[in-house]
Amino acid sequence: MHRVVVTGTGVISALGNNTPSFWQSLISGVSGIQEMVNVDISQIRFKNAAQVRNYVPEDNFAARDIDVMDRFAQFAVLAAREAVAAAGIEWTPDLRETAAVVTGSCLGGRGTEEAGYWELFHNGKSRVHPYTIPLGMSNAGTSHISMQFGIEGPAYNLSTACASSAHAIGHAFWLVRSGVAPLAIAGGSEAPFFLGGLKAWEAMRVISKDTCRPFSAERSGLILGEGAAMLVLESLEAALARGACPLAEVVGFGMSADAGHITQPVAKGPARAMRLALRDANLTHEQIGYINAHGTATEANDRIETTAIRDAFGAHADKLAVSSTKSMHGHALGAAGALEAVASILSLKHGILPPTANFLTPDPACDLDIIPNQARAATVEACLSNSFAFGGLNATLAFKSLP
Incomplete structure (x- = not known):
């Protein structure tokens, strides 16, 4: 069993189109939520979203590549490029043959599919784009990352709704820890801003009409976002042998299913995922100093997640x-x-x-230390990152700091 570390990250998001700008926005408490662009918002009851701004495909890809890459796949490749460059990976034939790519995306290229079907059903066209299938498939990001770097090892995509990329990172962690793959690129990508998808979210009545206020008494729902993030995972010994500077250690992964309702969460499943991540990491409650919550700002999720954290951590939840x-x-x-x-x-x-931005008034049902509005300096030994999906599918990742 190998110790697994993160040696590079890549990000494209509403908070910036690379990791440094993403991080600076996070610790500054800057919100990337604005009125939507490139979408006819006159047909939608909500107007705000967290979109990637100042992105020009032609600045990043050749025209022939853009023709076969949906926006979500472009995001996946851009994040992977940054992560690989930051990690300083030198690709040898053996590494290309054995490295892994594990991604998460729940929608894939549905925006491209919708555009083609609109032409078919509304504009009288008799055919769609010849690459509609490869543009739309959820594993397209995986495949394009594989082709970008010539990676021939295990490569697959996981689609578990909002837990997709957490599951992907957890699986990649297990691949590297077990020795199945010496290195993995893992993460997720999404581009959900197309009319049909937005109308589907509108119908669920879980979208806020102003902004995202997790754990706040005034919260009124989630705000959709887009983008991608990728990590380079490798064994600690390999990273140190080549002179890399690991960012953190991946130490545990837990997953569970509520086996309850398709949309309504319960506390038992998320609590179990956190306990399993701690067990997998061989960490005690007291070693965890921070949790990056799923925190969607819906009425049910924030209350249930608070209960789950208290169930999993007992008295330590107050710390x-x-x-x-x-x-x-x-x-x-x-x-x-x-x-x-x-x-x-x-x-x-x-x-x-990083803080919970847009916070106004504490909710007695969410009685945790939620770091309101301003970042906090803190030396933390280990942390958890929670992802809980529709369908009751839960994933928790555990990370540990390195000297």
């Missing part, structure tokens, strides 16, 4: 710092867990805990 970075980068669905994993890793690395 935990907890925040939801969705208050700034929005809920990026299948990419959310990866964005939050990067936030957690950088919190350990820099000794700064």
